[in-house]
Amino acid sequence: MKICIVSQTFAPQAEGGAEISARAGAIELAKTHDVTVLALGKVGDPLVPPGETRLAGNVRVVRLPWKNSYLPGHLKPSVNFARRAAWHLRTAFGALCVEGLAEFFKRENFNLIYAQNSSYMQPAIFQAAEDAGIPICLHLRDYALLCPKTSMFRREDNCVTPCFDCSLINRRLRLRGNGITVIAVSHFVKQRFIENGVLAEADWHVMHNKNTPLQSFDTSAIGRTTPMERMFTFGYLGALAKEKGVPDLIKAFKALPAGSNARLVLAGRGRPGEEDRIKRLGSVANVEFRGFVTPQEIYRIADAVVVPSLWHEPQSRILVEAGVYGVPVIGSTRGGTPEIIEAGKTGWCYDPEQPGALAGLLAKAVSIGPERWWQRRDELFPGIASFDGTAEQSGYYDKLEKILMTAATGSAV
Template sequence: MKICIVSQTFAPQEEGGAEISARLGAMELGQRHDVTVLALGKEGDAVAPPGETRLRGGIRVMRLAWNNSYLPLPRKSSAGFLRRASWHLRTAMGALCPEQLTQFLLKEKFDLIYAQNSAYMQPALFIAARTANIPICLHLRDYGLLCPKTSMYRNGDNCEQPCLDCSILTKRMRERSGAGMTVIAVSDALRRRFLENSVLQDANWHVMHNTNSNENIFDRSLVGRRKASAPVFTFGYLGAVSEEKGVSDLIRAFVSLAHSKNAKLIIAGRGRDRDVVKMKRLSNGAPVEFKGFVRPEDVYREADAIIVPSRWQEPQSRILVEAPVYGVPVIGTTRGGSTEIIRDHQTGWAYDPDKPQALKDLMAKALSIGQTAWWENRDEIFPGIASFKGTAEQSNYYQRLEQILLKAAMR
């Protein structure tokens, strides 16, 4: 089967969860199918100029010209408000040439378009696919087709429906029923949010959690870890340093712990300068270490518990899967798809972030158990960790995905 994997951002550009999934998918599917990755490029960009390249492993990448002031990346733009607003408006009007995209699809004669990360390439991609008569499988990992910010989170609260300006910017996309399309969501919570907003309601829907990392991606020395490695009980956080991620909630909870002097908090990830400065002020001299961007394994190696304090309705963080593979329990919120992993698989504790003391109480509970007993009794406290099927091999992820893609190509 000749497959076009669409990922607006692709290696060697900076990667977030969606970009990692697109790269892993290209590597895996490319072993059995003729795969081309379609991404965006910009003239003068040193990393991602327009044109064709070959990456390690023989992955063919074709980048089409992006007619906007900067390329979309997983990290939030540091541009000012007016420039960002202009960028979103230009994107909504069409920063990708549909004619160029259509000609590319007609020339290549793909059997299927597998759109992994394509919100900013819509609706041009759908229009071109229909013109070229190529079926589409859309893999949804965020709310990008409903909200240009991709999070449906604004002014400290979650949006149940697109707000006025988002409605205007995504109008052309939201009018699509999805008839004849196949859609995969990374959580049932994400699927429900689209259907509640009557978007893609006529599509053939599937839910596949992010268990798509191959076993050789993981650090084998850490898989199934069963003992402490830090001198004091250590909480870890991995991800963007931002308000919607709940990092300020986490720091406040840790600072307020009576035992915080006998514990440690690691914050690993990037953020806007002003957000990072704010978070550092909140730590108020407590043992909080800001590591910046590091390999996730650097945190999993040390942490006794991973915190996922999301305030936004996060569809499904990859951290929820990686942590239990490494043997580390998770403390996360009941937002989005998190409970579909934490509670359903019994790999950690979940709490309501709107209850002021909830996170502090669970962190205090962990400290009261004690670091030694925490690990000695881990399988009794969190009975799902030892048997958690968090890799592609264990969950048969790519076998299931290929079955969906093959059926999608015949629609």
């Protein structure tokens, strides 16, 4: 099968969870299919100019010209509201040429368009695929087709429906979804789209982010049965941002009883200004900021990893990675988080709106102590020992291939 994987940002650009998943999927599918990754490039950009390249795994990458002031991605420039609004309007109404895209699809004669991370390339992808007569499978890892910010989080609260300006920009994407195959990373994401009348008539599937092969994990860190330190270590991985719940985590840690034998290690970066505010909040004993490090550095030392999100995080990869490494997770009940923690019995969940809930769980863990925590891990968290978090254990790519083949041919494999 000839597959076009659409990922607006792609290696060697900076990667978040969506980009990592797109790259892993491209490498795996290229083992048995003819795969081309379609991404965005910008004239004059030394890292990702328009054109064709080959990356590891013999993955062919074609970058189309992006006709806007800057590329989408994690390293967007700091611009004022007017420029940001102009960028979104340009993106919505012509930063990608539909005719050129349709011509590319027809020339390549793809069997399927597998749109992994493509919100800023819409609706051009939908229009071009329809013009070329090629079926689409859409993999939803965020709320970008509902919210240009992708998070549906605004003014320190979650949006149930798109706010007025988001609805204006995204009105062009109000698709019923008839004839489109959709994969969501959690049941929560699926429900949020259907509740808002977007892709309600699509052929829906849910696949949690269990797509990383075992060889990509640090196998020497798997199977730990003892603490690395005498002090109970809480770990955090991710952006230093309010919507991620980092200030709440620091406040909960600071609320531990005096003399608690615990420390908090945070790995990640934040937006200018916001990171400084968070670091000032965490400028106390036993709170450590490590900046950008490999996830394994935290999994190796953490007795528990905390995912304190305030926004409805679709399904953090940390929930899966921690389970593979055998580290329990303390996570909020937002978004798709409970689907992994509670269903898999790999940690504890708490309601972030309940005062003291997170602080109570941190105190409970510290009271157990690192030695007894690991001795009792399988008693406290009975799902960790059998957690099916790798691609091999979960059968992720076998399931994905069946969905993609059905999407391409219209019949079950």
